[in-house]
Each structure stands twice: as C-alpha cells, then as structure tokens.
Amino acid sequence: xxxxxxxxxxxxxxxxxxxxxxxxxxxxxxxxxxxxxxxxxxxxxxxxxxxxxxxxxxxxxxxxxxxxxxxxxxxxxxxxxxxxxxxxxxxxxxxxxxxxxxxxxxxxxxxxxxxxxxxxxxxxxxxxxxxxxxxxxxxxxxxxxxxxxxxxxxxxxxxxxxxxxxxxxxxxxxxxxxxxxxxxxxxxxxxxxxxxxxxxxxxxxxxxxxxxxxxxxxxxxxxxxxxxxxxxxxxxxxxxxxxxxxxxxxxxxxxxxxxxxxxxxxxx
Amino acid sequence: xxxxxxxxxxxxxxxxxxxxxxxxxxxxxxxxxxxxxxxxxxxxxxxxxxxxxxxxxxxxxxxxxxxxxxxxxxxxxxxxxxxxxxxxxxxxxxxxxxxxxxxxxxxxxxxxxxxxxxxxxxxxxxxxxxxxxxxxxxxxxxxxxxxxxxxxxxxxxxxxxxxxxxxxxxxxxxxxxxxxxxxxxxxxxxxxxxxxxxxxxxxxxxxxxxxxxxxxxxxxxxxxxxxxxxxxxxxxxxxxxxxxxxxxxxxxxxxxxxxxxxxxxxxxxxxxxx
Amino acid sequence: xxxxxxxxxxxxxxxxxxxxxxxxxxxxxxxxxxxxxxxxxxxxxxxxxxxxxxxxxxxxxxxxxxxxxxxxxxxxxxxxxxxxxxxxxxxxxxxxxxxxxxxxxxxxxxxxxxxxxxxxxxxxxxxxxxxxxxxxxxxxxxxxxxxxxxxxxxxxxxxxxxxxxxxxxxxxxxxxxxxxxxxxxxxxxxxxxxxxxxxxxxxxxxxxxxxxxxxxxxxxxxxxxxxxxxxxxxxxxxxxxxxxxxxxxxxxxxxxxxxxxxxxxxxxxxxxxxxxxxxxxxxxxxxxxxxxxxxxxxxxxxxxxxxxxxxxxxxxxxxxxxxxxxxxxxxxxxxxxxxxxxxxxxx
Numbered sequence: 001x002x003x004x005x006x007x008x009x010x011x012x013x014x015x016x017x018x019x020x021x022x023x024x025x026x027x028x029x030x031x032x033x034x035x036x037x038x039x040x041x042x043x044x045x046x047x048x049x050x051x052x053x054x055x056x057x058x059x060x061x062x063x064x065x066x067x068x069x070x071x072x073x074x075x076x077x078x079x080x081x082x083x084x085x086x087x088x089x090x091x092x093x094x095x096x097x098x099x100x101x102x103x104x105x106x107x108x109x110x111x112x113x114x115x116x117x118x119x120x121x122x123x124x125x126x127x128x129x130x131x132x133x134x135x136x137x138x139x140x141x142x143x144x145x146x147x148x149x150x151x152x153x154x155x156x157x158x159x160x161x162x163x164x165x166x167x168x169x170x171x172x173x174x175x176x177x178x179x180x181x182x183x184x185x186x187x188x189x190x191x192x193x194x195x196x197x198x199x200x201x202x203x204x205x206x207x208x209x210x211x212x213x214x215x216x217x218x219x220x221x222x223x224x225x226x227x228x229x230x231x232x233x234x235x236x237x238x239x240x241x242x243x244x245x246x247x248x249x250x251x252x253x254x255x256x257x258x259x260x261x262x263x264x265x266x267x268x
Numbered sequence: 269x270x271x272x273x274x275x276x277x278x279x280x281x282x283x284x285x286x287x288x289x290x291x292x293x294x295x296x297x298x299x300x301x302x303x304x305x306x307x308x309x310x311x312x313x314x315x316x317x318x319x320x321x322x323x324x325x326x327x328x329x330x331x332x333x334x335x336x337x338x339x340x341x342x343x344x345x346x347x348x349x350x351x352x353x354x355x356x357x358x359x360x361x362x363x364x365x366x367x368x369x370x371x372x373x374x375x376x377x378x379x380x381x382x383x384x385x386x387x388x389x390x391x392x393x394x395x396x397x398x399x400x401x402x403x404x405x406x407x408x409x410x411x412x413x414x415x416x417x418x419x420x421x422x423x424x425x426x427x428x429x430x431x432x433x434x435x436x437x438x439x440x441x442x443x444x445x446x447x448x449x450x451x452x453x454x455x456x457x458x459x460x461x462x463x464x465x466x467x468x469x470x471x472x473x474x475x476x477x478x479x480x481x482x483x484x485x486x487x488x489x490x491x492x493x494x495x496x497x498x499x500x501x502x503x504x505x506x507x508x509x510x511x512x513x514x515x516x517x518x519x520x521x522x523x524x525x526x527x528x529x530x531x532x533x534x535x536x537x538x539x540x541x542x
Numbered sequence: 543x544x545x546x547x548x549x550x551x552x553x554x555x556x557x558x559x560x561x562x563x564x565x566x567x568x569x570x571x572x573x574x575x576x577x578x579x580x581x582x583x584x585x586x587x588x589x590x591x592x593x594x595x596x597x598x599x600x601x602x603x604x605x606x607x608x609x610x611x612x613x614x615x616x617x618x619x620x621x622x623x624x625x626x627x628x629x630x631x632x633x634x635x636x637x638x639x640x641x642x643x644x645x646x647x648x649x650x651x652x653x654x655x656x657x658x659x660x661x662x663x664x665x666x667x668x669x670x671x672x673x674x675x676x677x678x679x680x681x682x683x684x685x686x687x688x689x690x691x692x693x694x695x696x697x698x699x700x701x702x703x704x705x706x707x708x709x710x711x712x713x714x715x716x717x718x719x720x721x722x723x724x725x726x727x728x729x730x731x732x733x734x735x736x737x738x739x740x741x742x743x744x745x746x747x748x749x750x751x752x753x754x755x756x757x758x759x760x761x762x763x764x765x766x767x768x769x770x771x772x773x774x775x776x777x778x779x780x781x782x783x784x785x786x787x788x789x790x791x792x793x794x795x796x797x798x799x800x801x802x803x804x805x806x807x808x809x810x811x812x813x814x815x816x817x818x819x820x821x822x823x824x825x826x827x828x829x830x831x832x833x834x835x836x837x838x839x840x841x842x843x844x845x846x847x848x849x850x851x852x853x854x855x856x857x858x859x860x861x862x863x864x865x866x867x868x869x870x871x872x873x874x875x876x877x878x879x880x881x882x883x884x885x886x887x888x889x
Contacts, residue, residue, distance in 0.1 A: 204370025
C-alpha cells in the first residue's frame with residue numbers, strides 16, 4: 001500500500017509540474033492582457049483593465065492588423081488549396097516525368113531554412129513593387145503553405161482506394177467526372193483540414209510578413225512583435241491570445257488528418 | 269496512352285510547380301549567387317566577412333541546436349514510450365499543447381514567463397520564500413528551454429506515431445520471453461523505429477537552426493544565432509551579400525541531414541504511391 | 543454461336559516478369575468462362591486488361607467484333623466486379639447502383655425503373671437508402687453486383703467475387719451466382735484461384751500459369767483430361783510422386799510398365815477417387831488401372847474419412863490418399879486407382 005501512496009504523490013507532483021510548464025506561459029499572457037499596473041513583486045497586477053481588450057473591437061491599428069491578417073490568410077487559403085488539389089492528385093495517382101526531382105523539389109522547403117528565401121523574395125518583390133503590398137505577402141504565404149497543404153491533400157487522396165475510381169471509370173465515367181463525383185467528395189474532410197491548417201499558419205506567420213510587408217503593412221504578428229519590442233506587453237498579449245484561441249480549437253478538429261512530417265513548418 | 273498519362277500528370281502539377289520555381293527556387297538560387305557578389309564582382313569577400321564577424325555565432329548556433337535536439341529526443345522518446353504502453357489522456361493533451369501555437373507567440377509567452385520578474389519567478393519566489401531569482405529570458409538557458417518546449421511535441425508526435433504503428437505482436441513476443449518494458453523500448457521499439465527517430469531529429473535540427481522569431485523575442489543579445497545576424501545585416505546595414513553568405517552557410521550546415529531526410533521521404537512516398 | 547469477347551495474343555510484361563504471354567481466350571454467347579491459376583499466374587492482369595486498366599504490350603481485345611484495345615476504360619461497356627466491392631461510401635445503395643446510368647445520361651424515370659429492377663433482381667430493394675457502411679459483407683456484394691449488371695454490360699468481369707465471404711456462405715452464393723448469370727444471360731469472365739469454385743460454376747475453364755493459358759475446356763474435359771502435369775496437379779485433390787526411370791526407356795510404376803523418353807515421370811493420383819485396401823484382399827484390376835503397394839506411415843482424421851500418408855517402396859515422395867477405411871500406422875496396403883483417376887507425365 002505504501003508503494004501506491006508514493007505513486008499517487010509522484011503523479012500529483014508530475015501533474016502540477018506539467019501544468020506549470022505547459023500552461024504557465026499561456027496564463028502569463030492572459031494576466032498581462034488585463035494588467036494596467038503591475039509592479040514586482042506582486043503576484044498579480046495591482047490594477048486590472050479591459051482597455052487593451054477594448055482596443056481590439058475599436059477601430060484602430062489592432063483591429064486593422066487583425067482584419068488584414070484574416071484577409072491575407074483567407075486569400076492564401078484560396079490560392080494554396082486551388083494549386084494544391086490538382087498537384088496532390090497528380091502526385092497521388094499519376095506517373096510523372098522526373099518524378100523524383102519533383103518530389104524532392106516539393107519536399108525541400110521543409111528541409112532547408114526558409115529565411116534566406118524570404119529575404120531574397122523581399123528583395124525581388126521590392127523591385128516589382130510588391131514589397132509593402134499585401135499581394136507580396138499573399139504570394140509568399142501561398143508558396144510556403146503550398147508545401148504542406150500539398151502533402152496533407154496528397155495523403156488524403158492516397159487514402160482513398162483506387163478501386164473506387166476504377167469502378168466509376170469502368171461504369172463509363174471520364175477521369176474528370178470520376179474525380180468530381182467520387183474522389184473529390186471523399187477527400188473533402190482532408191481538404192478542409194488542409195485549408196484550416198493553411199489559414200492558421202498564415203495568421204501566425206511572422207518572418208515573411210515582416211520582411212515583405214513591414215513597415216507599411218502590419219499584420220497581427222508583426223504588430224505583436226513591434227508592441228512587444230516597445231514593451232507594450234498588454235497589446236502584444238491581447239493579440240497573442242486572439243491568435244492562439246482558434247489554433248487550440250482547430251487543433252482538436254483537424255488533428256487526425258495531420259501527420260507530423262507534413263506539418264513541420266508551422267510557426268516559422 | 270502511357271505518354272499521355274504522364275503529360276496529364278505533369279499538367280496537374282504545373283501550376284504548383286511554377287509557383288515553387290518562381291517563388292522558392294529562384295530566390296534560393298539568387299541567395300547563393302548574391303553571396304558571391306561583392307561590389308558587383310564575383311568574390312569570396314562576403315564569406316570572409318561572415319566568418320570574420322560571426323564565426324562565434326555560427327558555432328553558437330550549431331551548439332544550441334545540437335543541445336536542443338539532444339534534449340528533445342530524450343524527452344520525446346520517454347514520452348512516446350510511456351504513451352505507447354499506457355493511455356493517459358492528460359499527458360496526451362498536455363504534450364501536444366504547443367503544436368499549433370505560432371513561434372512568435374511562444375516567444376512572447378516565454379519572455380513573460382521566464383523574465384526576472386516574470387510569472388515563473390513570482391511563483392517560485394513565493395514558494396521558496398526568497399527575494400529575487402535570476403531570470404532566464406535573454407539568456408541561453410531561456411532560449412534552450414523555449415526551443416525544447418516548442419520542438420518536443422513535433423518530435424514526440426512523429427516518434428509516437430511510429431511506436432504506435434509498430435505491430436503489437438513484436439512487443440508481446442518480447443514480453444512473452446520475459447523482457448521488461450524498459451528493455452523492450454531499448455531492444456525492440458527504438459531499433460525498429462530508427463528511421464522515424466532520425467526524421468524527428470533532423471526536423472528538430474532544421475527548424476531550430478532556422479528559427480528567427482523565437483530568437484528575436486527571447487534570444488540573448490550576444491552571442492546570437494545566424495538567423496538574427498542575417499536580419500541585422502539587412503535591417504541595419506543593408507548588407508545583402510553577407511546576409512546571403514550566412515544563409516548559404518546555414519544551408520551547408522543542414523545539407524547532410526537534409527539529404528538523408530529527402531531520400532527517406534521520397535522513398536516513403538514512392539513506396540505508398542497508388 | 544456468337545463470340546462476344548475475344549482476346550488475341552495478349553502480351554504484357556512487368557520488367558522481367560511476363561504477366562500475359564500470348565493469351566487467347568474467347569467467350570461465346572452467355573457463357574461463363576472461369577480463369578483460374580495460382581496467384582501471380584496473370585489471371586487478374588488478364589481481367590484488368592479487358593477492363594482497360596492495364597496497358598498491353600501487344601495483342602488485341604475484341605468485344606462484339608469491335609476492337610477496344612486502345613479505348614479507355616470508360617468507353618468499353620464492360621462491367622467489373624471488384625474483389626473488395628469498392629462501393630462508394632459517400633453514396634447510398636441507390637446512388638451507387640444509379641451511377642452508371644446517370645453517366646449514360648438516362649432520364650430520371652428510366653434510371654429509377656432500372657435501378658429498382660436491379661435491386662429487386664438481387665433482392666436488396668429494402669436497402670436502397672442505406673449507406674454501404676451499414677451493410678453486411680453479403681449485402682455489399684449484392685449491391686456491387688447490382689451496380690455492375692444495371693448498365694447491361696456487354697461483358698461482366700468478376701474478380702474473385704467470393705473471396706471475401708465466409709466458407710459457408712460462399713457455397714450458397716456459388717449456386718446463386720450461377721443461377722443469376724444464366725437468368726441474365728450476360729457473358730461473364732470469372733477470375734478465381736479456387737479450382738473447386740471454378741469447376742462448379744463455369745461453362746468453360748481456362749487455366750493460367752506464368753502468364754500462359756495452358757488449357758481451355760469444359761470443367762469435365764479439364765478434370766478428366768488435363769493436358770499437362772501442372773493442370774493435373776492443380777485441378778482436384780491430388781497427390782504427386784516422382785518416379786525415376788529404372789531401365790532403358792522403361793519405367794515401372796506399380797503394376798504398370800511404361801515406355802518413356804525422359805529420365806523421370808510424375809504420377810498424379812486423384813486422392814479422392816483412389817481406393818486403399820488391405821494388402822491381402824483380392825481385387826480385380828482392369829487393363830490400364832494402377833496398383834501400388836505401400837506402408838501407412840501417418841494418418842489424419844478428417845471427420846468422414848482419413849487422410850493417409852503412404853510410403854511406396856522405391857519412391858522418395860510419399861502419397862497422400864483419402865479413404866473411409868480404418869488402418870493403423872505401419873500396416874501394409876494396396877492402392878488401386880482406376881484408369882482416368884491418375885495421370886502420368888514425362889518431364
């Protein structure tokens with residue numbers, strides 16, 4: 001019996017420890033988002049305020065940057081998914097010329113640091129007038145997200161037994177008709193998962209948005225960064241919470257579609 | 269028909285291919301090319317300068333990254349081994365929490381959490397009944413802590429996935445012969461899941477060494493990692509040559525790992541092709 | 543007699559492996575042709591090439607005298623029944639069955655009528671609104687069959703249709719399938735690895751091995767006159783022994799002395815139709831019957847009978863013969879196989 005008491009004590013200590021290190025950092029930003037005055041060594045702020053939260057709902061730079069990020073993310077989703085669906089089908093079902101080269105090309109962005117590409121993209125866009133322009137960011141996000149939306153959707157197509165398509169062809173449907181009536185409807189959950197993933201990634205992406213957009217275009221993460229650097233921790237915390245909540249919700253929803261190998265790239 | 273098939277397949281991929289060629293491959297080649305250009309001439313001056321100023325940072329990057337990978341592997345293998353044998357919903361949810369949180373926010377949260385007067389210290393000073401504790405943000409300890417915090421879930425997800433995919437009969441056979449769970453992990457599970465563990469290690473390495481956002485939020489001012497140096501070169505000195513040289517150096521650091529990873533993934537995808 | 547389906551000199555290689563090696567088969571009228579062979583014999587490649595999913599290296603496929611070799615699968619009007627049924631999980635039973643008709647742009651009423659006819663025909667009308675996931679294996683099989691026959695295909699292709707069913711149901715469905723095929727009068731090509739299934743259901747059987755068609759004939763012909771060792775061994779429950787040539791151009795197998803060209807002969811004995819008798823019992827053997835003497839070295843109880851492992855003097859392999867008589871191990875027995883129940887091949 002003494003053994004099991006030990007076990008329970010150990011387990012409780014472990015749970016508390018886990019909660020502290022995993023949830024602790026998030027609790028910190030929640031408290032900061034309400035803090036008006038907070039001097040050391042008080043464990044909680046001396047004065048609370050809703051002022052910084054209200055800024056989100058008032059016209060102003062916080063709301064603007066959030067709306068901007070949503071716009072960029074939605075357009076990125078549209079482009080990325082539209083490009084990814086045919087490409088994913090190609091990878092899943094066709095024999096391709098230079099197949100190995102293509103595979104390597106589409107896997108490469110996950111494997112090499114992205115920063116050099118983003119800064120050179122910024123410089124190229126600069127000469128094309130796309131720097132400080134939301135289309136520049138959208139293009140960069142489409143490119144970077146294409147790699148993982150493509151693999152998520154490819155995996156979805158591959159999980160659909162090829163016989164289901166063969167029956168349709170056998171019954172007289174053309175390849176396009178087969179795709180439209182059989183493959184696509186069956187792949188919708190995976191495609192939605194990919195879309196959500198791209199959306200969340202784009203919403204939280206900093207590096208490309210910073211080099212291509214700043215200082216004229218301030219997406220939510222960029223504003224968060226500048227606020228945080230300017231020791232405006234409250235605004236930064238409010239934006240952080242707004243960006244985190246949808247991620248935590250969707251994590252539960254799309255989890256089963258995601259293989260870790262495909263999503264290594266989020267966060268940047 | 270075979271040829272027609274290939275053409276159709278290629279046409280399906282073409283739009284995505286063009287985007288990638290224009291927006292990824294072209295900047296990549298440009299990065300390499302620009303790193304050899306100094307004042308309009310082909311030279312190695314940028315590399316000389318990069319090594320001159322930043323050799324300490326390059327070493328620092330590699331060391332921090334390697335230590336991160338070590339910690340992440342140990343933690344994620346422990347975690348995956350535990351969860352392979354035992355369902356524990358609490359742990360399952362907890363370890364995955366950082367998965368979807370953008371790095372920038374992780375950096376911000378850790379900055380608040382680990383600061384000298386941050387959330388962690390205000391809790392610890394009360395429990396330990398002391399006046400002051402050192403903060404970890406803006407030091408290598410805080411940086412390492414944050415990297416491990418954010419990278420472990422990915423690695424654990426990959427490794428646990430492989431562990432779970434392993435047929436139970438292998439494990440049952442070992443138990444049947446009298447092996448303890450610990451023994452089974454080391455003699456059966458880890459050797460059989462080696463490729464996935466390698467992939468987890470490689471991805472952790474690449475993502476850590478190419479991370480910028482976490483560093484700008486909580487990294488120490490000096491020494492710094494090469495990504496921050498690249499950012500400074502551009503933002504403060506408008507020096508694209510050295511920035512690109514540093515970029516190419518970061519490519520060279522990961523290239524061996526990248527090749528292994530690409531070969532593994534290409535083989536896997538080739539293998540499951542329908 | 544009209545030839546509905548004809549393949550002419552089909553060839554297909556995958557690397558070094560010849561999946562189809564000069565394959566010629568045909569189906570007349572509403573016959574059921576069973577293609578049998580062990581796995582890897584090329585039978586599924588043959589079926590899939592007729593459906594259009596395999597690109598041939600050479601050869602021609604004619605359906606109703608029309609060359610379809612280069613037509614894509616959707617233009618062939620052959621209906622294929624897939625081993626795993628391949629029902630679309632996002633459509634109801636009705637929608638699954640109606641798919642081929644919708645593709646052919648029939649009007650709504652015609653589609654409804656014909657789908658209902660097919661569902662009635664297979665006795666699954668009550669399942670029309672269900673999704674495939676709500677059906678049992680047997681029901682799914684019927685839906686897949688309904689989906690194939692409703693388009694009134696020129697040829698029906700069945701790929702191991704019974705392999706996913708329990709042994710007991712399989713027996714019953716064999717009868718049903720045969721009756722159904724006769725009522726529908728659809729020319730059918732039936733691929734299976736199960737020779738017993740093929741014998742019981744087919745009008746004609748084609749036996750494939752290593753990409754070649756070795757023999758085509760009615761079940762009786764194939765059973766009674768297998769043209770080579772492989773077929774004799776493959777069809778029926780058999781035991782094969784190898785006998786080395788004793789003297790010059792002469793081999794002794796039990797009571798028989800055969801003139802031969804080669805070194806060894808193989809004797810295939812139908813295990814089910816051979817008698818095992820006590821060694822002393824007198825038994826009149828006719829011209830051409832085979833009589834062997836041996837010792838029982840092992841036995842298995844099979845329920846209604848025993849399976850005996852019998853050692854023949856001077857032969858390396860042992861014989862496996864089924865018999866209802868009871869013998870003990872080490873007992874001496876004689877084995878009598880009537881003419882036609884054993885086959886001898888030189889090799």
